[in-house]
Amino acid sequence: MIPVPTSLSTENSLEEEIYTLGNEIFTGIGTQSPSTFDKKYWAALMMEWSMLQPGFKINMFRLVDVLPTLRSSKAVARHVQEYLGNFSTQLPGLGKLGSIVEWGLRGTPGSLRSKVVALGVRQSVSSMASLFIAGESPRKALKPLRSLRAQGLSFTVDLLGEFSVSEREAEIYVDRYLEALEVLGREVPNWTESAPLIPHHPGEQSAVCISVKLTALYSQCGPLNFERSVQVLVDKLSRIARKAKEARALMYVDAEDSASNPIIYETFKRVFGSPEFCTFPYPGIVVQAYAKEARSMLLDLLSFAEKRGAPIAVRLVKGAYWDSETILSLQNQWPSPLFAHKESSDANFEELSRILIDNHRLCLPAFGSHNIRSLAHACRYAESKGLTAKDFELQMLYGMAEPIAKAFSQKGYLVRMYVPLGDMIVGMGYLVRRLLENTSNESFLKHAFYDSQEVKSLLKKPEIHPKDR
Amino acid sequence: MFINEPFIDFTVANNRTRFQSTIHRVAAAIATQSYTAKPIISGREISDGEVFVRTDPSNNSTPVGRVIFASEAHLAAALEDLRKGAPAWNATPLERRAEILTQIGKRMRAKKEELAALMIFEVGKPWKEADADVAEAIDFCDYYAAEALATLSPKKMGELPGEENSYFYQARGICGVIAPWNFPLAIACGMTVAALVTGNAVILKPAEQSSLIAYEFAKIVLEAGVPSSAFAFLPGRGEIVGKGITQSPHIEMICFTGSKAVGLEILAACARVQPGQHTIKKCVTELGGKNAIIVDEDADLDEAVKGILYSAFGFAGQKCSACSRVIAVGDSSEPLLRRLGEAASDLIVGEAQSPDSYLGPVIDEESRARILATIAKGEKSATLLFKGKTPQQGNFVPPTIFKEVRTSDSLWRDEIFGPVIACTSAKNFDEALTLANDSEYALTGGVFSRSPANIERAKREFKVGNLYLNRGCTGAMVYRQPFGGFKMSGIGSKAGGPDYLLQFVEPRTVTENTMRRGFAPEL
Numbered sequence: 002m003i004p005v006p007t008s009l010s011t012e013n014s015l016e017e018e019i020y021t022l023g024n025e026i027f028t029g030i031g032t033q034s035p036s037t038f039d040k041k042y043w044a045a046l047m048m049e050w051s052m053l054q055p056g057f058k059i060n061m062f063r064l065v066d067v068l069p070t071l072r073s074s075k076a077v078a079r080h081v082q083e084y085l086g087n088f089s090t091q092l093p094g095l096g097k098l099g100s101i102v103e104w105g106l107r108g109t110p111g112s113l114r115s116k117v118v119a120l121g122v123r124q125s126v127s128s129m130a131s132l133f134i135a136g137e138s139p140r141k142a143l144k145p146l147r148s149l150r151a152q153g154l155s156f157t158v159d160l161l162g163e164f165s166v167s168e169r170e171a172e173i174y175v176d177r178y179l180e181a182l183e184v185l186g187r188e189v190p191n192w193t194e195s196a197p198l199i200p201h202h203p204g205e206q207s208a209v210c211i212s213v214k215l216t217a218l219y220s221q222c223g224p225l226n227f228e229r230s231v232q233v234l235v236d237k238l239s240r241i242a243r244k245a246k247e248a249r250a251l252m253y254v255d256a257e258d259s260a261s262n263p264i265i266y267e268t269f270k271r272v273f274g275s276p277e278f279c280t281f282p283y284p285g286i287v288v289q290a291y292a293k294e295a296r297s298m299l300l301d302l303l304s305f306a307e308k309r310g311a312p313i314a315v316r317l318v319k320g321a322y323w324d325s326e327t328i329l330s331l332q333n334q335w336p337s338p339l340f341a342h343k344e345s346s347d348a349n350f351e352e353l354s355r356i357l358i359d360n361h362r363l364c365l366p367a368f369g370s371h372n373i374r375s376l377a378h379a380c381r382y383a384e385s386k387g388l389t390a391k392d393f394e395l396q397m398l399y400g401m402a403e404p405i406a407k408a409f410s411q412k413g414y415l416v417r418m419y420v421p422l423g424d425m426i427v428g429m430g431y432l433v434r435r436l437l438e439n440t441s442n443e444s445f446l447k448h449a450f451y452d453s454q455e456v457k458s459l460l461k462k463p464e465i466h467p468k469d470r
Numbered sequence: 471m472f473i474n475e476p477f478i479d480f481t482v483a484n485n486r487t488r489f490q491s492t493i494h495r496v497a498a499a500i501a502t503q504s505y506t507a508k509p510i511i512s513g514r515e516i517s518d519g520e521v522f523v524r525t526d527p528s529n530n531s532t533p534v535g536r537v538i539f540a541s542e543a544h545l546a547a548a549l550e551d552l553r554k555g556a557p558a559w560n561a562t563p564l565e566r567r568a569e570i571l572t573q574i575g576k577r578m579r580a581k582k583e584e585l586a587a588l589m590i591f592e593v594g595k596p597w598k599e600a601d602a603d604v605a606e607a608i609d610f611c612d613y614y615a616a617e618a619l620a621t622l623s624p625k626k627m628g629e630l631p632g633e634e635n636s637y638f639y640q641a642r643g644i645c646g647v648i649a650p651w652n653f654p655l656a657i658a659c660g661m662t663v664a665a666l667v668t669g670n671a672v673i674l675k676p677a678e679q680s681s682l683i684a685y686e687f688a689k690i691v692l693e694a695g696v697p698s699s700a701f702a703f704l705p706g707r708g709e710i711v712g713k714g715i716t717q718s719p720h721i722e723m724i725c726f727t728g729s730k731a732v733g734l735e736i737l738a739a740c741a742r743v744q745p746g747q748h749t750i751k752k753c754v755t756e757l758g759g760k761n762a763i764i765v766d767e768d769a770d771l772d773e774a775v776k777g778i779l780y781s782a783f784g785f786a787g788q789k790c791s792a793c794s795r796v797i798a799v800g801d802s803s804e805p806l807l808r809r810l811g812e813a814a815s816d817l818i819v820g821e822a823q824s825p826d827s828y829l830g831p832v833i834d835e836e837s838r839a840r841i842l843a844t845i846a847k848g849e850k851s852a853t854l855l856f857k858g859k860t861p862q863q864g865n866f867v868p869p870t871i872f873k874e875v876r877t878s879d880s881l882w883r884d885e886i887f888g889p890v891i892a893c894t895s896a897k898n899f900d901e902a903l904t905l906a907n908d909s910e911y912a913l914t915g916g917v918f919s920r921s922p923a924n925i926e927r928a929k930r931e932f933k934v935g936n937l938y939l940n941r942g943c944t945g946a947m948v949y950r951q952p953f954g955g956f957k958m959s960g961i962g963s964k965a966g967g968p969d970y971l972l973q974f975v976e977p978r979t980v981t982e983n984t985m986r987r988g989f990a991p992e993l
Binding site: 063066067070071072076079080083084164166167168169170220221224225226227228229259260263333334335 | 920
């Protein structure tokens, strides 16, 4: 299960192939415009946003985060004033929304002014949310999901709401998954668009696919409560898997923070290694390349797949909790379980991609990234090992990744969009993270604007940073 | 910059396994009656005396160890010894005293898991809290050693020729440290090493319920190099040894952490000058709290519920920093109370040695009876939102939440020192602040809010010693969150902070006219 070493000349020609594919994708994105007027508008806004001073940016995100809890226009207006009041001169630069807010901040706060501002802000945040969140419920998401399939993209549905303080809330969350499987299982197979995008691709044996965040299913989940956490989660995940079987749906289990992951992996293995679910088709689990232990986790999963006797799927991602994990490690004076440098995660992603591809008979590789280098490397390495488009897939987040998704899908690869569902309150944490990502300096939104030198450097082979060795 | 002793990372399986085996080892030692705490005077242990058997509060039956109680005669002997030894200790160079503190910290670090395990059995402190207690004790050693070196060296005041002013510190003399059972290692250690590094001789009288861990600490103090004539360890009855200490004419300072009632008694006793007493006693007391958390209308309720539950029920509410009042602003009230009640019902109440216990027992039968009686009374005067279930055996008190509590109710005003929360609601943030400040105590407080303006107001107007914003109100870390409050929460400066050591010394100024016959050396 160790990656098959390649000779230097093979490596060099592989690098050339990766560069060619990557370049084509960049070109493809450059010529595409976002499919809807909305997306174009928001893409431009986020570009502006990314250039704001940090203090302003942070306040914008905090305002977005608190917005759904505010029940009255007065409360909205007050919070807008508190968060953005000091930055009012910079607001008109933020398009229509900025102008409304700037107008609202001028003059005395009256109830009419408050109402207009509140309405404007709420609508804006709601629009932004709908870029990244397909709907409040499975029923409401059917149209956007169908539209994805029509565009040649597959999906996996995630239910937002990562935290349950009580078992009552945890049970509600389980019910939401059962309901999602019920609704999707009933409606989706009837669509003509649900016909397999790539014949014989294991990821297309059903158009219905869900992703589950385990820790939200048990309110007392934690490492000091390890055994009981696993037992409770095995029970709840089994109930969801049972329903998935009934609905003939595929499923992925998400990885989360490093404190929870040991519980998650143990639960996954117990459920999908059990007699009841050992033939469940391609149960998916996530491996996060930013974790120093990711390689050994992956090898452990592959050996589990071997014992299981039926393949699993592994979604390889970089990881989404870098900031909070790093802060926690620093505050606690514990060594960080993650690579400190982004480049190291990128390099690890490529090494783990190779391991996955070399073991594709044991597990379906799913590459979750918006990084064109990472994706091009996965595609080309797979092809260099004789794999075709039906042997692996690419995964991206619903929202602004559309141009990249389409570019790869047009090249014949299966691209699956990770589609979150949920209302504004549970969705805010997710929205803020997406906004952070899309307004950062490394945002792929800027991809369309890179010149050839920048493209070359973006497609360079990543190395583990010396400080991370 | 000072760095706190890291907590054990229990997310790592090996750490859990290793800690578990330490717990087994200590349990085995307990079973073979290995723990006996003895008074130590002049470096010698006293083996005869009244015997007190300390029982594990998690099951009320396992004898954890025996404590030989010191008598008045023992106190007298210790005092005689310390009066002789104190001047030499005061004269010991500051650097040496600081080095010894560092040694005390090192020795505790070398056996930190064993010390934590002992606390699990002796006072029913669950895993995380027991580990944090040892870490805090180590922190006090390292922090006060560094602070002493940085701030207690002699200074020259003024630079005029012909006049030399020196400002230096002397120890007060003998310091009586009366320690509580709730942070049985950390606070006993903090008060003791602060007194020692500043040059005072120390008599340490631990709480009866936590004399075994205090004895381990006392042995470490002497092993680390504190002279036997500068430190005496006297476990004993509060009304005998404690009283003797506060009434002694030969003890210059009292350092006490405990209840308001006992604290005020001690202050009164200290104010009385006894026959033969030459020095007005200095008293540093850290007393209780009735700490409130405000939940604003725009608060993140996930965080608020988590923060409140841990602040109120961690270590069964037996922390002076614990949250015992909740003030919900406006619309947050209904969803907060509902989720708080639901979340509380899923908490795991169990014996302290079980890693999954969110909270364990209370300290002893007396506390249990007292808190249960308070709860019963509360059920008549206020509305019960939630009362949990507890194991049959052991000193367990059910986590309890009352709502719509009137501010005149004893539930709102008096410290309970158990897992009981009194909730009320406020129309707006203004009223919430008024309600929060309406207490005879001012120790800790918390606010969950996402309104920058309200957060700023709270910083200025929520008058407590340790205010926490958007997190729970317990868990103060040495140096980063110096701990202590005012009003009835105590008198004296914050432990683990830059002013603490100054309380243990008396400054002296010496002025010399260096001009003779019209000439001075400096000109």
